[in-house]
Amino acid sequence: MKELLLRGVLVTSLSASPFINSNATEFIDGSHLKLQLRNVYFNENFRDENGLSPRAAKNAKSERTEWAQGFLLDFKSGFTPGTVGFGVDAMGLTGFKLDSGKGRSGTGLLAVGSDGQAADEFASLGIAGKVRFAHTTVQHGSVLPKTPVLIYNDARLLPQTYQGTLFTSTDIDNLTLSGGRLNQFKLRDSSDSRSITPNGFTGQGAPFSFIGGEYTLGERTRLGYFYAQLDNFYRQHFASVQHDQQWGTGLLTTDVRYFRSVDAGMQKAGAIDNTLLSGLLSYSIAGHRVGAGYQVLNGQAGLPYITGASVYSFSNAGIGKFIHEDEKTWMLSYGYDFSRVGLPGLTLSGRYLSGRNGKTGSAQLHEHERDAELAYVVQSGALKGVGLKMRNYVYRSDGARGRDSNRLYLTYDIALW
Numbered sequence: 001m002k003e004l005l006l007r008g009v010l011v012t013s014l015s016a017s018p019f020i021n022s023n024a025t026e027f028i029d030g031s032h033l034k035l036q037l038r039n040v041y042f043n044e045n046f047r048d049e050n051g052l053s054p055r056a057a058k059n060a061k062s063e064r065t066e067w068a069q070g071f072l073l074d075f076k077s078g079f080t081p082g083t084v085g086f087g088v089d090a091m092g093l094t095g096f097k098l099d100s101g102k103g104r105s106g107t108g109l110l111a112v113g114s115d116g117q118a119a120d121e122f123a124s125l126g127i128a129g130k131v132r133f134a135h136t137t138v139q140h141g142s143v144l145p146k147t148p149v150l151i152y153n154d155a156r157l158l159p160q161t162y163q164g165t166l167f168t169s170t171d172i173d174n175l176t177l178s179g180g181r182l183n184q185f186k187l188r189d190s191s192d193s194r195s196i197t198p199n200g201f202t203g204q205g206a207p208f209s210f211i212g213g214e215y216t217l218g219e220r221t222r223l224g225y226f227y228a229q230l231d232n233f234y235r236q237h238f239a240s241v242q243h244d245q246q247w248g249t250g251l252l253t254t255d256v257r258y259f260r261s262v263d264a265g266m267q268k269a270g271a272i273d274n275t276l277l278s279g280l281l282s283y284s285i286a287g288h289r290v291g292a293g294y295q296v297l298n299g300q301a302g303l304p305y306i307t308g309a310s311v312y313s314f315s316n317a318g319i320g321k322f323i324h325e326d327e328k329t330w331m332l333s334y335g336y337d338f339s340r341v342g343l344p345g346l347t348l349s350g351r352y353l354s355g356r357n358g359k360t361g362s363a364q365l366h367e368h369e370r371d372a373e374l375a376y377v378v379q380s381g382a383l384k385g386v387g388l389k390m391r392n393y394v395y396r397s398d399g400a401r402g403r404d405s406n407r408l409y410l411t412y413d414i415a416l417w
Contacts, residue, residue, distance in 0.1 A: 027087065030078015033417050038070040039410040040157050042107040047402035066118060067099040068109040070157040085132040091142060093158045094123040108156045108189050124191040126161050136169040147178060148238045149210050149228035151310040153188055160188045160308050179211030187308045197307045198233050201269045206231035208306065220244045232265035234272050234304040250285030257313065261304050274299025276323065280314045287340030291333040301325055317353055318371045318393035319403055327358030345377040360399050367397035387411040
């Protein structure tokens with residue numbers, strides 16, 4: 001009854017749209033509406049004052065602790081029939097404070113006011129129109145880019161969103177092409193739009209453009225290439241090769257990624273001229289997955305990336321990113337899927353990263369991090385789909401403050417239709 005009522009309301013309201021009109025029924029038949037509940041507790045303790053001036057150290061926080069509830073309502077329509085189909089997507093995001101304080105805010109869960117207090121609540125609404133022709137889709141409005149040169153951040157209460165145009169095409173067999181031009185974004189703990197900037201830059205930003213593709217070669221090899229540019233800041237090339245190989249009764253995966261970044265236009269964020277090469281070997285067998293990787297960044301400046309975004313590198317850890325100028329990083333990882341011993345939905349993972357010889361200004365940087373995660377998703381019964389995830393991160397550096405972080409996520413997705 002609830003589904004029929006919701007569909008009826010949407011058909012009635014959307015039938016007024018000039019491009020949907022008489023095709024409202026077909027438009028709704030291909031649509032999906034999902035509500036995701038996220039309850040997140042975040043506790044982070046600072047262990048030293050490395051990298052701070054004496055004045056900053058005196059006023060620095062010793063911890064950040066917050067608890068919040070998030071609601072993500074995600075609507076994706078179908079397309080109107082015909083050679084060219086039209087549709088619309090919408091996302092409503094709301095976060096509520098359950099616990100915080102002026103001295104404990106700034107975890108990234110909640111918006112923070114000029115007085116240092118976390119907001120009791122914050123919300124935003126994003127709408128994107130979309131057009132489909134053959135196997136090509138163009139979206140314009142509020143979007144969530146997920147490409148090697150830009151990955152929206154979704155590691156807290158609410159996701160980071162962007163405003164602009166994206167396209168995706170699968171018209172050519174085994175090839176997925178994508179690109180776009182984005183003008184603004186919202187941080188994951190904010191409802192305010194701002195211009196796009198590189199990480200660490202606080203001035204006026206610029207539009208971000210990218211284009212590229214991923215090609216599947218046979219059943220085991222995947223190739224990728226993307227080009228991106230943040231106007232007057234930097235240009236970036238990305239290339240990758242991933243290969244799966246059966247080895248004994250397990251699967252050996254090789255993952256090689258390469259970034260080439262240079263400054264552009266007015267060089268607003270300074271001179272940039274560097275390369276990043278990373279390689280990761282992982283082996284999966286009987287529920288176990290072990291991995292080892294090595295990464296080298298050579299040249300001037302650190303790897304440029306968009307403020308607040310994730311980085312498409314195995315070194316994008318829970319706290320550190322390990323992408324400073326001239327930094328060399330190695331990693332070991334392990335994961336286990338307990339479904340192999342009769343406990344489906346339960347997984348365990350951990351990794352250790354060590355970065356050496358990085359540069360921050362004229363100083364040399366050494367850093368390391370240990371991450372651990374235990375996650376469980378209920379597989380059946382009245383609580384089916386409820387997810388619980390516990391994360392623990394320990395980060396130390398001689399150029400930044402050490403941190404011990406504990407994070408607890410309770411999630412539940414409700415398919416309204």
